[in-house]
Amino acid sequence: MDWWITSDKNIMNLITRAVELFGNLPMLRMAETTLSFIECDKRAEKIANNLVCMGVRAGDSVAIVAPNSGELLLLLLGLLKGGMIAAPLNCRFPEHLLKKTVEKLRPRLVVTSDQERFTTVNTATLASMLDYPSYDRERDTTLEKSTNPKFGTVDAMQRPVTIIHTSASSGEAKAALHSFANHWYNALGSNENIAFGAGDCWLLSLPLYHIGGYSLLFRSLISGGALALGEPDESLGQSLQNFPLTHLSLVPTQLYRLLADQKSKALLRQLKAVLLGGSAAPKSLIECALREGIPLYLSYGSTEMGSQIATTPAPITSAQQNSGKLLPYRELSVAKDGELLVKGPCLFQGYLQGGIIQPQTDNDGWFHTSDIGTLSAKNEVTILGRKDNMFISGGENIHPEEIERALMMIEGIVDALVVPIPDDEYGQRPVAFIQSIEKEKPVEEAIIKSMQAMVGKLKTPIRYERIKQWVTLPGSQKSDRAWYQKEASAPPRLSLEP
Numbered sequence: 001m002d003w004w005i006t007s008d009k010n011i012m013n014l015i016t017r018a019v020e021l022f023g024n025l026p027m028l029r030m031a032e033t034t035l036s037f038i039e040c041d042k043r044a045e046k047i048a049n050n051l052v053c054m055g056v057r058a059g060d061s062v063a064i065v066a067p068n069s070g071e072l073l074l075l076l077l078g079l080l081k082g083g084m085i086a087a088p089l090n091c092r093f094p095e096h097l098l099k100k101t102v103e104k105l106r107p108r109l110v111v112t113s114d115q116e117r118f119t120t121v122n123t124a125t126l127a128s129m130l131d132y133p134s135y136d137r138e139r140d141t142t143l144e145k146s147t148n149p150k151f152g153t154v155d156a157m158q159r160p161v162t163i164i165h166t167s168a169s170s171g172e173a174k175a176a177l178h179s180f181a182n183h184w185y186n187a188l189g190s191n192e193n194i195a196f197g198a199g200d201c202w203l204l205s206l207p208l209y210h211i212g213g214y215s216l217l218f219r220s221l222i223s224g225g226a227l228a229l230g231e232p233d234e235s236l237g238q239s240l241q242n243f244p245l246t247h248l249s250l251v252p253t254q255l256y257r258l259l260a261d262q263k264s265k266a267l268l269r270q271l272k273a274v275l276l277g278g279s280a281a282p283k284s285l286i287e288c289a290l291r292e293g294i295p296l297y298l299s300y301g302s303t304e305m306g307s308q309i310a311t312t313p314a315p316i317t318s319a320q321q322n323s324g325k326l327l328p329y330r331e332l333s334v335a336k337d338g339e340l341l342v343k344g345p346c347l348f349q350g351y352l353q354g355g356i357i358q359p360q361t362d363n364d365g366w367f368h369t370s371d372i373g374t375l376s377a378k379n380e381v382t383i384l385g386r387k388d389n390m391f392i393s394g395g396e397n398i399h400p401e402e403i404e405r406a407l408m409m410i411e412g413i414v415d416a417l418v419v420p421i422p423d424d425e426y427g428q429r430p431v432a433f434i435q436s437i438e439k440e441k442p443v444e445e446a447i448i449k450s451m452q453a454m455v456g457k458l459k460t461p462i463r464y465e466r467i468k469q470w471v472t473l474p475g476s477q478k479s480d481r482a483w484y485q486k487e488a489s490a491p492p493r494l495s496l497e498p
Contacts, residue, residue, distance in 0.1 A: 014180075014221055015041055015081055022224040025198055029228040029243055030070045037224075040077055047078025050129060055122070056108050058083030061163060063102055063121075065091050066113035068208055070229055071126050075111065076208065076217060080161065087163040087175075088209035094474055105163065105175065106355055157181040163352055164211050166303045175352040176211075176303050185345040186306030187218040189328035193311050194247070194273050194297060198224040202247040203239055205254065212249055212277065215307035240267040247271065251278035252285055253477060256414065259288055269293045275311070277301060278477075280383075280401060282408035282415065286319040298323050300381055304360070304367055305330065306346045310381035322382040332375055333366060339387055340373045341366035372399060389481065391420040391428045394458055403430055403461065406454045412442045415470070418461060419485040431488040432461035435468070463488075 018027075019041045028035040035043070056062060062084055066072050072088075079086040087105055089098060091113070102110055102121065110123045161180050165173040196202060196219055204227050206213035220227050225247070230239035236254055239245070241263065248271055250258070255276060258264040268274060269292060277299040289296050295315040300323035301308040309332065312324035326332050333341045343365045350359040361367050372390065373383040385399030392398065400418035407416035415435040420428035436442065442450075444464055451460040465488075470479045 014184075014218075015044065015077070018221045018224070022198060025224055026201075026226040027220060028070060028073060029201060029226050031231050031234075031242065034226075035070075040074065041081075043074050044077035044081040047075055047130065048082030048084075051078065051082055051084060051109070054109060054124065054129070056082070056084055059085070059160075060108035061085040061087050061105060063087040063089055063105055063107040063110045064112075064126075064209075065089050065098060065110065066126050067091050067232060068204055068213070068229060069113075069126075069232070071130055072113075072208055073204075073217070073227070073229065074130070075126065076214070080217075083159065085160045085163060086214075088207075088214065090165065090173075090207070090209050092474075097474055101165070101173070101175075104354075105352070157184070160349065162214060164209065164214060164303055177349045177352050177357055178306060179349055181345050182306045182348055183215065183218040184222070185329040186215060186308065187222050189330060189346070190215070190308050190311070191219055191223050192328050193308075193313060194275065196220075196223050196225040196247055196273075200225040200246040200272070201228050201244050202226070202249070203228045203230070203236075203243060203245050205236055205239070206249050206251075211303045211307050212301070216249075237261050237264040240264055245271060247273045247275070249275045249277070251477065252276065252281040252415075255281070255289065256285055259285070259292065259294075265292050265294075269295075271295060273297055273315070275299055277308075280405055280408070282413070283319045283405075284408065284411060284414070286316070290317070290319070300324070300383055302342075302369060302371075304348045304369075305342055305344075306348065309342060309346075322376075322380045324381065326375070326379045326381060332381065334373070334375050335368075337387075338372045338374075338384070340369045340371045340375075340381070340383075342369060343367060393420070393423070393428050393430070394426045396458060398428075398430065398459060400430065403432065403451075403455060403459050406451060406459075407432060407434060407447070407461075409454065410442060410447060410450050412436050412438060413447075417470075417479050417481065417484055419481060419488050421489045423462075426458075430459065430461045431463045431465070433465045433467055433484055433488075435470070436466060439466070 018037050022037040024036045024038060026034045027037045027040045062079055076086050087107060089101055107121055110121050111126050111129055113126050158179050158181060160177055161183060162178045163175050165175055202216055202225055204213060204216060208214050216227055228243040228245060236258055258268060273295055275297045297312045298316060299308050299311040308327055309330055310324045310326050329345050331344045335341055347367055350357045370387045371383055372385050372387055373381060375381055385401035389400050390397055403418045404416045407413050413434050413436050417433045418430050421431050423429040447464060448460060471483045472478060473480050
């Protein structure tokens, strides 16, 4: 038995283990400084003590409204060190939505990056909390006069660690509660597939309130790889130049922008792995990345499973349609209606509703993802679409995502979204919103001809609307499908520009 696992095999000393194994190796690289695992641990313990001085105890939740920064990452480490629950919120949410989310969470403390205040709970700014040692504890009669606690960094595998909200691609964002074990096993399986360790450096290009961003914290602590954080106004291209990066996580929009820049393309080629996820990528984008020699990995994941579920086992060599193989510590099954079901030690504890954890599994322990897809004999996962996006046309089940993928295979179309509209004969028919490189190209006749050849006449959209900029969900980069559904059906059609 490893020394860092206690006599109870379900308990682990994660941060202590990282310090002992990786010590003075870099954990956090920033523009002006680099912090080792030892230095991060010391600051995390200091922050954990400061939180206790503020009345926060192990098991309490702390909501955080702040963009990515070194201070935010250290705060997350401090919460992990103190046994507290981190609830990083999307700082791009409108103010009314943030306040509503905080009210539902009922956290012990809200930490913000500015002077924003929430009237229903205690608040502190990120800067003031990190400077809290200057606070004179002895003069505050509202606090206990006990000495600062020493955190043993013992993490029960099943204790709650984070509350991370889903991306709200369908309806309201849900508060997903993850345990230590959920993050631990997700990171183990991910690291087994894409090696990340001492000497490597992964750019935090995704927000830490997103599961894809937070999961890198555990991957670093487990493997010894460093995380890099650019300045708030720094572009991805600048970060590629400023840090000795080896790994990068991107969504298709980010990759598209980087490939448009010559310096960025050259730097992307030097990386060990570029992990692409978030949404379906156009065939033209993937082909462009392959031509440039980018080590591209495709992935399928979810907030509920702690991030990645399936990922390609090596950089792809063709514009394949599947999302790679099922990773270790994950199980996946396909229901009779094609819905993907998942379970395993990565699966979250449930959604937090009214202060109560509501488990989301069926009687056999499976979580129903609402994703429609297939699982091959080689454990390759292919996503066809969302169950709640499906519509019926002429008696046939139609998945908008299948039509969108076909549209994005046409030269010149960079993004597409398909919604159904009522039809007297067929029940519903597809309408497509497309974004192209050139204003009027490809021409509609060419699009129709290509679509009929790829998906057939029934699935070929009956109307095409060209747009320049997508209407997105609040605080998200995801297109607002419901908005376009309403727009497509509205007579007369309103302006498509947001």
